[in-house]
Amino acid sequence: MRAPFRLRTLIRRNEIAYTLVAALIGVLAGAAVIGMQEVIHLLGLLVFGYADPVSGAPRLDPLRAFAGPVLGGVLVGLSYLVGRRWFRRVADPIEANAVGGGKIPVPGSIYITLQTIASSGFGASVGMEAAYTQAASALASWSGQKLRLRREDLRQLVAAGAGGAIAAAFDAPLTGAFYAFELVLAAYSVAALLPVLSASIAATVVARLLSDTHGTSLVFAGDIPARSYLLIALLAVAAALVGIFVMRSVALMERLLSKSHIPGWSQPILGGICVGALALVSPQVLSSGHGAMTLVMGSDLPLWPLILLFLLKMMASIISLGAGFRGGLFFASLLLGAILGKVLALLWMLGFGLQPPVEVLAVVGMCALATAVIGAPLTMSFLALEMTQSLPLALAVLVSALLSTSIVRQFFGFSFSTWRFHLRGETIRSAADVGWMRDLTVGRMMRRSGHTLSNTATIAEARRRFPLGATKAVPLLDESDRYAGLCLMTDLHWDGQDPKAPLSSIARLRSAWLRPEQTVQDAIGAFAKNEADTLAVLDSERQVLGIVNEHYCLRRYAEETNKRLYPARR
Numbered sequence: 001m002r003a004p005f006r007l008r009t010l011i012r013r014n015e016i017a018y019t020l021v022a023a024l025i026g027v028l029a030g031a032a033v034i035g036m037q038e039v040i041h042l043l044g045l046l047v048f049g050y051a052d053p054v055s056g057a058p059r060l061d062p063l064r065a066f067a068g069p070v071l072g073g074v075l076v077g078l079s080y081l082v083g084r085r086w087f088r089r090v091a092d093p094i095e096a097n098a099v100g101g102g103k104i105p106v107p108g109s110i111y112i113t114l115q116t117i118a119s120s121g122f123g124a125s126v127g128m129e130a131a132y133t134q135a136a137s138a139l140a141s142w143s144g145q146k147l148r149l150r151r152e153d154l155r156q157l158v159a160a161g162a163g164g165a166i167a168a169a170f171d172a173p174l175t176g177a178f179y180a181f182e183l184v185l186a187a188y189s190v191a192a193l194l195p196v197l198s199a200s201i202a203a204t205v206v207a208r209l210l211s212d213t214h215g216t217s218l219v220f221a222g223d224i225p226a227r228s229y230l231l232i233a234l235l236a237v238a239a240a241l242v243g244i245f246v247m248r249s250v251a252l253m254e255r256l257l258s259k260s261h262i263p264g265w266s267q268p269i270l271g272g273i274c275v276g277a278l279a280l281v282s283p284q285v286l287s288s289g290h291g292a293m294t295l296v297m298g299s300d301l302p303l304w305p306l307i308l309l310f311l312l313k314m315m316a317s318i319i320s321l322g323a324g325f326r327g328g329l330f331f332a333s334l335l336l337g338a339i340l341g342k343v344l345a346l347l348w349m350l351g352f353g354l355q356p357p358v359e360v361l362a363v364v365g366m367c368a369l370a371t372a373v374i375g376a377p378l379t380m381s382f383l384a385l386e387m388t389q390s391l392p393l394a395l396a397v398l399v400s401a402l403l404s405t406s407i408v409r410q411f412f413g414f415s416f417s418t419w420r421f422h423l424r425g426e427t428i429r430s431a432a433d434v435g436w437m438r439d440l441t442v443g444r445m446m447r448r449s450g451h452t453l454s455n456t457a458t459i460a461e462a463r464r465r466f467p468l469g470a471t472k473a474v475p476l477l478d479e480s481d482r483y484a485g486l487c488l489m490t491d492l493h494w495d496g497q498d499p500k501a502p503l504s505s506i507a508r509l510r511s512a513w514l515r516p517e518q519t520v521q522d523a524i525g526a527f528a529k530n531e532a533d534t535l536a537v538l539d540s541e542r543q544v545l546g547i548v549n550e551h552y553c554l555r556r557y558a559e560e561t562n563k564r565l566y567p568a569r570r
Helices: 005-013 015-048 062-083 093-099 106-121 129-146 151-170 173-185 190-210 228-259 264-281 290-298 303-322 330-352 358-374 377-388 391-411 416-423 435-439 459-465 520-530 550-565
Strands: 473-477 483-488 534-538 544-549
Touching: 005 015, 015 062, 015 106, 015 129, 015 151, 015 190, 062 106, 062 264, 093 129, 093 151, 093 173, 106 129, 129 151, 129 330, 151 173, 151 190, 173 190, 173 377, 228 264, 228 303, 228 330, 228 358, 228 391, 264 303, 290 303, 290 330, 290 358, 303 330, 330 358, 358 377, 358 391, 358 416, 377 391, 473 544, 483 534, 520 534, 520 550, 544 550
Parallel strands: none
Antiparallel strands: 473 483, 534 544
16 A cells, blocks of 8 residues: 555655655654663563663573573574575665665564564573664665655665664664664765754654663763874774674684584574573673673773673674574674773783773774774764763774774675675675666666577678678577577678688687676676677577677666766755
8 A cells, every 4th residue: 555646746856755754764763662672671571580781780590591592592493483484585774775775574574673682682692773773674664665765765764764773772863874874875965864864863852752761871071192092093903803703703603503413493592502601600791781881881890800701792692693593793892892992901001000091992992893893983983972972082983993994894894784795695795776786687788689690601691681780790509599609790791701601600709698687787797808899698598588788788887877876856
């Protein structure tokens, strides 16, 4: 059921109406985030007997601490048995905007959201941010499709939904907006500014109205000495290396389990047993880590407990994600970075007898490691600014974030989301819209040709049938009517050719052709590789379907690119 025609027309043509729709999406995103947080708190009380964030508990009943993740593994494993038939591939906001034009299936998104709630609520070391953004973006995508928005407008609305969810989760509207720009849109544009900001602000307002908690507050007043920037740079390098290690370790864990004889549905149960065992050592490894963050940032923990917590939390996150629990690394990377910053500050103090700014390094480490994993330096800088209300600290975070992300891009090349796409065989490196390239296939661009020639026909016969200027190339067929090369008109009508010679003597590109499902980028690469102006298009049995030329491919590619760079006004 679509929205009424007049409403659709108004929203498609009126920027204020479109911005109001984005703000409404932000309102719903904020309400959804608070609702999911309440469910997590309720699960913490029911499963672990602790109402506040379970990772902040000083101690838990050992049986509950161990059994919670195991029960969560059972639920997630059963959900895979039930849902793998219908929800095998559900796009997240980044993938949807990259290849699907912003289209996200709602049933699959509900499935992923419930899996994430079960994972985090029962103690697996995963973040809820994946559920927040999935639910809000799916709602935005469904609304945009009902309103029949243009492709770029739908992508912006999906980004606005994801940004609103992050803004509500962290009580940080600028952080949410730049999360949308950097990760879900992969571009900053004036056209997207109003809808994304309106959604983030609306979501933040709703979250503040519905909840008593207003995010983490770490107000910092003062300047950062210039000599501290050496330590900040070292911390950024360490954060980048830790981020790469964690991402590779998750992939290694998944690969090891996939090669084992353990059924896929039972892998979360094994992961739950391991996480439960770690929780017996420290309850701070459970769930996303909001309570542990309060403990780390609000108290002066000694060096060795911090190192132990860092190792345990890192292991719990790797095991949880590698074993199949649903969720993300956003908040886990924030917690690990904060611990890393404090550890480096204490080591600096012990090694050189100098008093480093511990609070500064905790915030810098938090944002640098999150940047290494998530890949959004400006998002993390605004998160630091909104948490601490300190411009000098935000600038220090920006320096560390830029250094961290440059190291990760140089030596790894992916964020956590795009790394998981890479493991699936995708080539996505950001949410930049590449879906149109996949839609622009060779099959859509080729010219179907009913003209073919046998490679045993003589050059004289071919000249009579195809005079100069009739076409550029004609596919040749062998005795089995399969492709045997191209006959170029310039070769056919060259005066030096023997008219009695067979066409096979002048056949070109015998082993070079295109398939109809290949993209325009594949076609352009094939033209360059084979130094050809025209290529035949064949099916799986090497039957000729048509031909396509390089000039037309380049023109269509330029036209579609210009549409994305200079979209028509709403």
